[in-house]
Amino acid sequence: MIVYEENDCFVMITQHDHALLSGQFATALREHYWPDSLYREDVIHAIQYHDCGWVPLDDVPFWNDRLNSPYSFLDFPLAPKLTFYKKGIDEVSKETNYGGFLCSKHYQSFFNGATSNLAKTFYKEETIRQNQLSESFDLTDSLLTFHYQLLQFCDDLSLYACFQEPGVSKEDEISWFKRGFPQSFYFLTKDNPILTHWKSEEIIYLSYPLFKEEQTFQVQLKRVPKKLVFSEGIAKAYQTTSFELRSFSFCHS
Numbered sequence: 001m002i003v004y005e006e007n008d009c010f011v012m013i014t015q016h017d018h019a020l021l022s023g024q025f026a027t028a029l030r031e032h033y034w035p036d037s038l039y040r041e042d043v044i045h046a047i048q049y050h051d052c053g054w055v056p057l058d059d060v061p062f063w064n065d066r067l068n069s070p071y072s073f074l075d076f077p078l079a080p081k082l083t084f085y086k087k088g089i090d091e092v093s094k095e096t097n098y099g100g101f102l103c104s105k106h107y108q109s110f111f112n113g114a115t116s117n118l119a120k121t122f123y124k125e126e127t128i129r130q131n132q133l134s135e136s137f138d139l140t141d142s143l144l145t146f147h148y149q150l151l152q153f154c155d156d157l158s159l160y161a162c163f164q165e166p167g168v169s170k171e172d173e174i175s176w177f178k179r180g181f182p183q184s185f186y187f188l189t190k191d192n193p194i195l196t197h198w199k200s201e202e203i204i205y206l207s208y209p210l211f212k213e214e215q216t217f218q219v220q221l222k223r224v225p226k227k228l229v230f231s232e233g234i235a236k237a238y239q240t241t242s243f244e245l246r247s248f249s250f251c252h253s
Helices: 015-028 040-048 052-059 078-095 097-111 117-136 141-162 226-232 234-240
Strands: 002-005 009-013 196-198 203-206 217-225 244-251
Touching: 009 015, 009 226, 015 040, 015 052, 015 141, 015 217, 040 078, 040 097, 040 141, 052 078, 078 097, 078 117, 097 117, 097 141, 141 217, 141 244, 217 226, 217 234, 226 234
Parallel strands: 203 244
Antiparallel strands: 002 009, 009 217, 196 203, 217 244
16 A cells, blocks of 8 residues: 555555556557567556555555554565565466566565565565576567566656655655656666656656656545544545545656
8 A cells, every 4th residue: 555644634545556557657658668569568567467466455454553554565564565475476477477577576676685584585486486487488688677677667657646745846755756766768868867746736747758748647546534544443444435536647848
């Protein structure tokens, strides 16, 4: 679950809805940015469903007593989180070996240099999985790198759109992407990352024309009233709160 706090509510977006938004970005990427059409549908599927393992966890949110807020993906306990990471990779792999490979690399990257035994075991098991899956496809390292970075970028861009209120000022926006996105795509010039800022509540400035400007993107969310949470509990409060849609588009000037 993606969770952030407003004055009178918790804004909550499921991981799967966030991933579906990532998939919208991948689908809308302008044709000339794809260096090759090989495995494109597999890549889009991986991006769209990379968080499908979270679906059962987000159906009924959990309460974090220490933070006095709903658990988010950032603070969710590691053991069950890893179990459902693996479940999600399994599900994607059933549809596409290459997509499963990309999702495995994506989740594995979260634990590069991790010190906990659980994380180390996960990292080793996903290396074995990747070696097995890689026997079923063949493509250049440069194309694989593009696909992997595209998954990471679409994930990050979706987090940018989901983890803060639309229209937030640059100085108040989420710190992770204030200086741009970390991906180093082949079409980027050196030291010139992809930059973003909210121009209004419906428009995000994007420094590269990655998508058609008339394209509208949407993600569903819930604004769960704190008063309801503290009277009914997080599970019932979440279930009885209606979804709303956040809609936005990108501009490049």
